[in-house]
Amino acid sequence: MENPFESIIERLDRIEKLLVSLVPTEAAMTNAHFNKEILTLKELCSYLELSASHVYKLTSQNEIPFTKRSKRIYFVKKDIDDWLKKYRQTTKDEIETMAANYTIRNPLKW
Template identity: 45%
Template sequence: MENPFEIINERLERIENLLENIYSNIGTKETNIITSKIMDIEQLSNYLGLSKSQIYKLTSSHTIPHSKRGKRLYFDKETINSWVLENKIWTQDDIEKQASDYLIKKGKHF
């Protein structure tokens, strides 16, 4: 049977190594806050389920909101979410409620 102190030491060494890797990567990688808000074309492709060529077509026709830094394209996640939802298809109930609200507002009751 192994010595329990050796097992504890091995686990502590693994934890220390993991922490060292995490701390060493903080300076070289973008923080989670930035990466969760900004996407590159690969991330956007996965996020929207579109091919890269479709995204390139949307950017070249200025259909999809994007930023360009040199040759790289960047997409703001919140802006993309708004863009995706801006052409909402209204349900029949939504349309009837809007019509009813409009008639009430104009003073014409039915």
């Protein structure tokens, strides 16, 4: 005779697996905005790993590119990526190369 509890446990396991497959994981939800062209505030905060208040501060000071429609703000992902690239820090090797090129082009005149 089959144990009824084993049958219940098996059915619960199947139901749990189905539910897990239906509910998007946090990673899937986080990666969903990487493929979008236009981001909401919440998606941008997740993408940049910034707080909403910091993003609001950046928009109020016009430091970050954004679009406003009614009372909502949106961000074009390409503009945000370009904005991030604009603040790229040069490496030590790049600075040394730039300095060497400058001294070659502008020799000291005695």
